[in-house]
Amino acid sequence: MTAADRPCFHCGEPIPRGLVLHARIAGRDEPVCCHGCKAVAEFITGAGLGDYYRYRDTASTRADEPPRPDRWAAYDRPELVERLTRAEPDGARSITVLLEGLRCAACSWLADKALSLQSGVLSVSVNPATARARLVWDPAKVQLGDLLRVLEHVGLRPHPLAGEPSEQVALLERRNALKRLAVAGFGSMQVMMFAVPLYFGEANGMDPTMREYMRLVSMLVSIPVALYAGWPFYQGAWVALRSRSVSMDVPVSIGIILAFVASVWHALTGRGEVYFDSVTMFVFFLGLGRYIEMVARHRAGSVADALARLAPMTARRVRAGVTEDVQAVELAIGDEFLVRSGEVFAADGVVLEGDGRVDESMLTGESAAIAKPPGAPVHQGTHNLAAPLRVRVTAVAGNTVLSGIVALLERAQAERPRLAKAADRAAAWFLGRILVGAAIVFAVWWFVDPARAFPATLAVLVVTCPCALSLATPTALAAATAALARRGVLVAHTDAIEALSKATHVLWDKTGTLTKGLVRVEDVRAFGSVTSGQALAWAAALEQMSEHPIGRAFAASGAATQRASEVEVHAGRGLEGRVEGRLLRIGTRSFVGELADPHATAPTEQPAADDAATDSWIHLGDDTGMLAAFRLTDPLRPEAGNCVAGLAALGLPSEIVSGDEPGAVARIAARCGIERHAARLTPQDKLARLKALQASGAVVVAVGDGINDAPLLRGADVAVAMGRGSALAQTSADLILVRESLDDLPHTVQLARRTQRVIRQNLGWAIAYNLAALPLAALGFVPPWLAAIGMSLSSVVVVLNAMRLSRGSAPTRRPEWPATREAEAA
């Protein structure tokens, strides 16, 4: 089968064995892996947007299910849309939409073009950095529901964000930071320009008037840098001090303020040194690091987005016998609403009518459906898999279980306890050393010459603070963050780089990290006269009626062209129904076998016993016997084994903590070469294992992608989330692997270690220079001009050393590297 040799045309994933599915593209049949991808690829090329496949630089997100137009029915109703969207001039409406699956600039081009082709669309702006699109349309010509359908058709699942203020806030925050950065950048360049003649004037003699003039001009330029560009640091320091703690902002602010005030004083009195060049450069580099970090954090998304993805925005309310679509926020306690099969609950409630099965994996991590008879509680954000349910609302808005989790995460994120702790220790260490040093200098000078005690102390503080402390660390972190971003690793909290360099263990949640996290039909074996495609089509027709995860795997792979009738669900065993007049059963082997006579020929190709451990075999049969067997599996990522081995070579043993079945976990562990693994763990168990490791002194990296991993990720020293993982997992992550390539992980660890080494080198250099130069200068052995040149050169050395990190050199080329690792391990 040639199709199996090539990956899916749309998403680039391997095509299940035995599946023959083609998309008709530009007169050629291209292989695709599922009907979702087929529909999307044909729609894209059919709309004349085939260029997308030429321009994209990453494969698209797997579509899985074919688009379901009825999902957006609620958005066709103008009165509802009016409440969800903002009014624009001339009767137009606008809304911001979060696009799931937007991965590169070509995707945003695709979204832009596809929407612009619709009549009635007035403007579209897609931002690939934040995965958001702002739509403005004329409601007289086109409905919001149609636009959302178009987006789904091109493979980008839209999540409308009603009146989202957070996006606006984030945008303003980014713009303001950029302005501050520009002021600091322009300012530092100007001041440096004035500093050069000052240094040479010291050496060769300079007209005192000109010297005064240069110093005053430097001061003038530095004022906006120190006051405007440096403002966020003072704010951060003030917040920290008010809560009686010390953050990194405190010594930074002390450094800036002291150096600046001292320089202003010296410039005005005309005596002593000025440090305007150091102050402005310091603010610029620190601001640059913070800016890069902030952009990554915004990309990772806020908790509000996470909620938007999980909870639906509309609900079907039943009031006095009338069913209508309303905004989810309009639901009040005591209201009744309907949830159809496949829909998500808009609020917490109690089942009144219907015999439901609900997927609560996002809350509990348990992937099996949970039975919900009348009277059972259901929760906002969970998935109704089976029969339609009528639900009475018991909690809305901020009181649902989901909001509770989100609020918890939001608070944890704001407090950042783990990160703050690490930064505090560093800040306290530096602050302590510097203050002790300054106190000694003051005491000594007080006895020698009281008049010079204050200027000398100030000189110590000024010289040590900006150069040693500030440039050394932020330049290295900024360079490392930028280098990682180019590789598709987003650093949401730069403090994580330090923690990562010291990491000793890696904890994996299996599903979605080592594996792809999607159950799919991996293999089709047809018996007798039936073709695999026919078997798949029948299976899909039957499973269409089920919203079980297994059913969704079939919906993705099989043709949903036929409809099954008389479908009966046999819980835990399978489905029975009629397709094209043929009575079929799908499910466990014994269940299917019972339909035929007991002596039916069993398939000769029996699945091997070890296969059954992770991969489930699903059988299809009719009254003549077995027709086909389908192997369902959650495929291992191809690079998982390499990644585990690479981490082990760096001295980081891996361990699996999973909520899954022991057999499945053991098999995946064996295939990746992981020795330690634990199965059937609750989120609390995972956290307990993490705490136990940490208590024994380990620095733990946790990799997860589910909502049930959020506690684990938050407790870990370094949290890594996958680019396509749940938004809640991403908000608690320090690092996000955007490309979902596990190979990036060992590389990131190596880069983190190199970063730490560069920081240590920089600090060592700066401290050594200061220690050597300060006493000599104070004793009069070094002329001021030489000290000034040395100081600038010292800063340049530090910056250049840091910039080495941004060149993507492979650490393996460095011969001393393995030796260092062994030394550290010993």
Place this chain on the structure above:
Amino acid sequence: MEILFIMIPLGLVLVGLGLWAFFWATGSGQFDDLDSPGWSVLDDDRKPAPGDQQPPDEPR
């Protein structure tokens, strides 16, 4: 060297102009998205001929 008393303020005025332009550009959203405008060059109104749509054999 007295010329510096004029040149430096002039230079500062230029810097101020540059900053003003940068602030204006930031405020009008020029830096909000640095990736996708590059693609608009490739995007012409002409309906691509069927041959143009021929995608590469292997998606990159």
